[in-house]
């Protein structure tokens with residue numbers, strides 16, 4: 001046999017593959033998972049390529065794992081991701097390999113109490129007998145865990161005949177969804193849209209874009225809230241299932257509720273495999289294996305599901321494609337939607353982008369003819385969109401020290417008295433965003449970050465939202481010693497909840513905020529409770545805005561529509577508009593019509609004017625024109641370099657050095673370094689540089705050359721690259 005050398009990519013922050021000699025008796029192919037020595041340790045990695053060659057100078061591949069090789073399309077995605085984001089290739093691989101490797105569980109062995117008690121009883125054995133009492137079949141490992149003993153103790157009892165083994169069939173990780181389980185009665189428009197999607201799924205299987213040169217289909221489902229977008233993309237999933245291919249639904253983490261999974265089950269007879277932070281280790285591994293073998297045919301997952309090793313992916317749906325949470329901001333900075341499109345191309349799988357408020361990037365891609373679009377301009381079943389009115393806080397102010405205007409209070413009362421639900425929305429966690437001393441003006445800042453501490457009354461603490469630093473609310477001012485002079489300023493959801501409790505003590509209330517203990521699991525339960533009518537008034541942050549269906553909710557009150565408008569972010573207006581449209585869209589999704597009241601100090605602002613008048617198209621047209629005039633994305637390209645370090649001077653000096661060696665070619669502009677708006681996070685000082693380039697620029701190539709010229713930063717200084725940044729803090 002000819003000697004071979006393998007190039008192995010290791011999931012560490014390394015930008016290259018390493019060469020290893022392949023032992024003669026080891027068959028290796030691309031994508032195989034292997035163990036290799038690296039420094040003093042053994043690491044695992046993926047075979048990126050194999051070539052003939054004498055590997056005398058190289059260390060040897062130590063062994064190969066008995067798992068399916070990483071599919072070619074996924075390896076291609078890793079390469080592409082690293083190229084596009086400038087992240088080290090190994091870090092990109094880390095996203096696709098983050099599941100701990102364990103020997104796969106092949107046959108599970110069950111045991112049950114069957115024979116005579118053992119001759120010798122130890123405390124461990126006694127615990128096993130107790131745990132196994134009743135004669136039920138237990139998975140061996142579970143019984144050992146329940147009794148707090150090693151598996152050896154169980155084996156000993158099997159040898160003595162006290163326990164009998166039973167072979168267990170592995171339970172299927174997911175039932176096969178049935179595309180014809182309950183076929184919905186679609187409206188004409190819905191059917192027309194569904195047919196476009198299904199046709200794209202069918203065509204994709206018969207045409208390889210690489211050989212036929214056909215275009216990879218990306219289809220935008222642009223439909224108002226409640227128009228039946230979900231219903232429509234389910235038909236595309238049915239089409240993929242009929243062709244025996246797999247489908248992936250990407251959704252914001254918090255939208256993956258049991259209501260959503262049950263809705264899928266209502267259509268397909270069984271739930272999809274879920275993939276989000278609440279899915280535990282063992283279950284994750286089984287989903288992973290099922291996705292690779294093809295046993296799992298539909299996954300509904302948060303953004304990391306994009307990197308699952310599908311055997312034959314035939315469709316990707318990105319639900320709520322405009323959602324900001326799709327952008328990963330630390331480590332490898334990627335946008336899930338954009339990478340989903342890349343993966344779809346590599347898999348020859350159409351990509352469906354669903355949203356009631358498609359992003360400007362997506363709209364422009366439709367205009368340029370790169371994406372196609374199907375529209376659902378009406379709510380299903382003749383339901384009307386909510387009637388949205390602005391409450392001008394200058395004319396209709398709340399009482400001093402309160403936040404609900406009299407008009408809003410009255411509407412909440414009317415709604416809840418009628419047995420319907422009201423949602424009060426404020427996009428601010430905690431009790432108060434700022435705490436200060438009335439006597440001396442001292443403000444409570446985070447010691448590690450340049451940020452105010454936010455009072456969280458439930459936790460009785462002042463908390464930093466950037467680093468998690470928490471301290472007790474002091475009784476006296478640490479600066480002037482004043483007693484009872486420390487006061488909260490401004491509202492967070494907790495403070496609104498307090499006001500609501502005072503105003504409506506007899507109503508059932510729920511407060512939802514992502515920072516409450518219990519995490520997303522608890523939130524999912526509470527969202528289900530709201531949908532079932534177990535609350536009259538809901539107070540919540542933006543997580544209630546996302547795609548939930550509350551049939552009895554007829555009033556939405558937005559407490560402060562102006563919050564997002566003042567930031568320096570180029571997408572501030574777009575984001576605020578989307579968020580307000582989404583949250584007001586929670587009203588009137590059931591049989592009764594909905595209303596929304598939006599409190600603002602600037603009712604004439606284009607965002608609010610468009611929201612109230614319903615002229616979304618006009619808003620987007622003007623916003624798009626403004627972006628084009630300014631050369632902002634998607635008409636120009638942006639990249640941010642964030643230099644940070646424990647030492648302010650060092651960080652700033654490296655930022656300056658970067659600017660000095662920037663040498664931007666024509667069409668590229670480098671701005672900065674400027675101290676970041678969040679100048680200090682977790683004790684690291686931060687400076688930002690912004691690259692603004694014309695759309696045709698090979699931005700990646702420029703950035704790469706530039707970073708090489710700048711050399712490696714020294715000491716604690718780090719440079720993070722964010723291509724297509726969404727955050728400018």
Ligand code: ADP
Pocket residue numbers: 184185186187190223224225226227228229230231232380549
């Ligand atoms: P969207 O995703 O656009 O917000 P949904 O797909 O959630 O809208 O649909 C809104 C509501 O209308 C849901 O309760 C859904 O079950 C219902 N619905 C939509 N289309 C149909 C249909 N063709 N038949 C029955 N119910 C439908």
Ligand code: ZN
Pocket residue numbers: 446447448449451464465466467468469682
């Ligand atoms: Zn902090």
